Amino acid sequence: DQQVKQNSPSLSVQEGRISILNCDYTNSMFDYFLWYKKYPAEGPTFLISISSIKDKNEDGRFTVFLNKSAKHLSLHIVPSQPGDSAVYFCAFQGAQKLVFGQGTRLTINP
């Protein structure tokens, strides 16, 4: 029973354009929603989060959107930079633990 799904295993975007990463969930009891970024041979690093009572949170080039009715979370990166190339995981907080999606590999092309 997969509670969190990132349906796109990979995404390729041109430098300077917008990157949009998507995540769907099934459990309505999640309290917080987070995005993590992972480079090869490193552990995931926290990127940005949003509470279930909000629908948008912005931090510099990164904006997270939450659509509770659709049970959908998205991360927008604009403008995309080469250093943004990494695997991005969405994660959901519920019952005092994080549940992760499978990840989307983002590649930013020059």
Next chain:
Amino acid sequence: DAMVIQNPRYQVTQFGKPVTLSCSQTLNHNVMYWYQQKSSQAPKLLFHYYDKDFNNEADTPDNFQSRRPNTSFCFLDIRSPGLGDAAMYLCATSREWQGVVNGYTFGSGTRLTVV
């Protein structure tokens, strides 16, 4: 810099031979987690410690055990590794449940190979 350190980075073990992975932290966080991540899959929580209180996930196999002798260290013991246990093992920490908002701090992981 305060951090979470996992040793070794790469571990090769024989089928059925017990193996221990270690995690240490200088953040003084009271919650420590072990996640298993297989190729192209989501990291899966195995168990966590809240201070000394051990919390096992219901679907974590009995083959996996953990020890936390003090705040700084946490160990993952695999009693009889099988080929299906080959994965990246990630240790993470958080302060209370503030990690909910600000995220967990992860180590770089240990990649386990079973031969």
